[in-house]
Amino acid sequence: xxxxxxxxxxxxxxxxxxxxxxxxxxxxxxxxxxxxxxxxxxxxxxxxxxxxxxxxxxxxxxxxxxxxxxxxxxxxxxxxxxxxxxxxxxxxxxxxxxxxxxxxxxxxxxx
Amino acid sequence: xxxxxxxxxxxxxxxxxxxxxxxxxxxxxxxxxxxxxxxxxxxxxxxxxxxxxxxxxxxxxxxxxxxxxxxxxxxxxxxxxxxxxxxxxxxxxxxxxxxxxxxxxxxxxxxx
Numbered sequence: 001x002x003x004x005x006x007x008x009x010x011x012x013x014x015x016x017x018x019x020x021x022x023x024x025x026x027x028x029x030x031x032x033x034x035x036x037x038x039x040x041x042x043x044x045x046x047x048x049x050x051x052x053x054x055x056x057x058x059x060x061x062x063x064x065x066x067x068x069x070x071x072x073x074x075x076x077x078x079x080x081x082x083x084x085x086x087x088x089x090x091x092x093x094x095x096x097x098x099x100x101x102x103x104x105x106x107x108x109x110x111x
Numbered sequence: 112x113x114x115x116x117x118x119x120x121x122x123x124x125x126x127x128x129x130x131x132x133x134x135x136x137x138x139x140x141x142x143x144x145x146x147x148x149x150x151x152x153x154x155x156x157x158x159x160x161x162x163x164x165x166x167x168x169x170x171x172x173x174x175x176x177x178x179x180x181x182x183x184x185x186x187x188x189x190x191x192x193x194x195x196x197x198x199x200x201x202x203x204x205x206x207x208x209x210x211x212x213x214x215x216x217x218x219x220x221x222x223x
Contacts, residue, residue, distance in 0.1 A: 033211075040120070041215055042215040045210060090154065100211055102155040104154045
């Protein structure tokens with residue numbers, strides 16, 4: 001069974017639509033992260049959370065928001081999707097801030 | 112700001128060739144270092160990590176990496192690659208601010 005799951009795995013949406021990507025983990029980790037991956041740019045951090053009451057912006061948070069509903073759940077929202085948010089989105093978890101464990105990713109296409 | 116450089120963006124090797132992928136970081140303090148691998152269509156998986164101690168660390172699948180503090184480097188090596196090593200490899204650094212900073216990745220293609 002996967003320790004870090006993401007839903008949906010693929011999503012096509014239109015410009016201006018609101019969309020939510022969800023991440024759940026069964027690892028019992030305290031920290032959760034959202035990244036986007038673009039070809040040639042590696043992974044860039046969008047938001048991260050050290051616990052349910054602690055949310056922090058990453059390097060590219062504009063146009064995104066997050067919610068940490070529980071220790072095991074961390075959602076990423078695009079309030080009004082735009083085409084340059086087309087990317088592969090990864091959720092990750094860690095315990096105490098050391099190595100991170102990644103989910104399978106969500107491929108998002110904004111048309 | 113911290114940064115991680117991977118100078119080889121694309122590498123093509125034949126099976127049984129030796130591999131070395133470069134990784135340099137910019138940060139003067141204590142670091143934790145990682146190499147992740149992403150096989151086609153899959154998520155990132157941890158290959159190996161360095162926290163402290165022996166600067167030569169061994170990971171899964173025959174990979175190893177050497178931390179050279181004076182050069183701010185953490186290069187990944189494998190003596191003999193296989194077709195199944197075709198993947199994208201990411202170096203990452205944790206500088207104690209509890210966040211990972213990733214390099215831009217190196218795409219490795221191993222031809223049979």
